[in-house]
Every structure is written in C-alpha cells, then in structure tokens.
Amino acid sequence: GQNIDQPTEMTATEGAIVQINCTYQTSGFNGLFWYQQHAGEAPTFLSYNVLDGLEEKGRFSSFLSRSKGYSYLLLKELQMKDSASYLCAVREGQAGTALIFGKGTTLSVSS
C-alpha cells in the first residue's frame, strides 16, 4: 500500500514562488503525478515524473527523488488563478495502473 503526505494548506502572494512537497512510501513505484483542481471542477494533469530529476513546463516544475520517496511541485510567478488544490499521486506498477492520491494541498494566492 501507499502512504502519501503533503501539506494541507499553503498561502503565497502574487508573483512569488511556492514549493509544494510530497513524500510517499510505496511497494512498487511506477511514476508520480501532479494534478491541479479548482473548486468544483475536475482535476487536470500538470506533470509526470518517473525518473529522478526536474521536469519543467512553463511556470510549473516538478522534481522527483525516488531514493528519498520525495517530490515537489514548484510554481513560479504566481497568479491569482493558481489558487487551487494541488494533488500528488503515485502509481504502483505491481498493484495495477490506477493512481493513488494524497489528500491534496490547498494553495491560496493573494494580491
């Protein structure tokens, strides 16, 4: 089984940089995903890491260290529209191909 931990809430100001951490314990790691979810909407895919290192996509970057069971999502040049929940999810290769999610981090961006 998995144990996925991320902070419950974070706050930041417009234009700033914020890092959302995620730690996990899993028996058969096969990829880590980050999703964004605005209130009342479906989650949308942000990033995927399966090898160690940094993946960059515009203002968003995601980092993975498999040996430490650790990932972070980095959001740069924060905008008000980035206020949302950010979900860390792990896929276990041996158990199947569905994702197991952490409880999510609610990010509030203020001006």
Place this chain on the structure above:
Amino acid sequence: NAGVTQTPKFQVLKTGQSMTLQCAQDMNHEYMSWYRQDPGMGLRLIHYSVGAGITDQGEVPNGYNVSRSTTEDFPLRLLSAAPSQTSVYFCASSYSTGAEGYTFGSGTRLTVV
C-alpha cells in the same frame, strides 16, 4: 473528441435505492478508474480496469460494482445506496504508459438521503 463523459452530473437517491453512474471515453484509453472525493479525504480509488473484461478493486470498493464490457465504457453501480456514499464521483482514463496523464470526467455529485 469529447474526452471522458460522466452522467448524470447530479443525483439524489433515497437510502436503499440502486443506480448506475455512467462513464464513457472516446480516446481509446486502455485504463479506466473510478474515484470518490470527500472533504478532507482527497480522491480515493474505488475500482479500476486495465482493459475490456478486466477489473479490480481499489481502496474503497465496498458497496460498488463495476464491469468493462467495452473499451469505451466503465459504469459504476451502487447496489443499495447509503448516506455514507454521498460524495463526488470522478471517472478517469489513460493510455497504458500513463505519461500523458489520466484524463478526468467532470464528476457526478451524489447525495443519498
């Protein structure tokens, strides 16, 4: 290209009633999953499927059944609704590699009274 379509969007059931939540995708994805989302609990996996004819249980399968007779459809059946099943239900699908991410439907908000 509609993506992942869930119906209905809203539903109110009485305790003991049964119903089926529909999920269809037109992206020829092999993998499909059902999640429920409750405040403070995050997304929890109910059932999933790696292809037509193959299903398996997730974290919270009790009270739910699924079947996968075609690649496109993955309905979720509530056998005898209980107030504890009040939740928002999401269906998701992906290709086998998963590198492109899992695509979610818009959700079904279910209330059991």
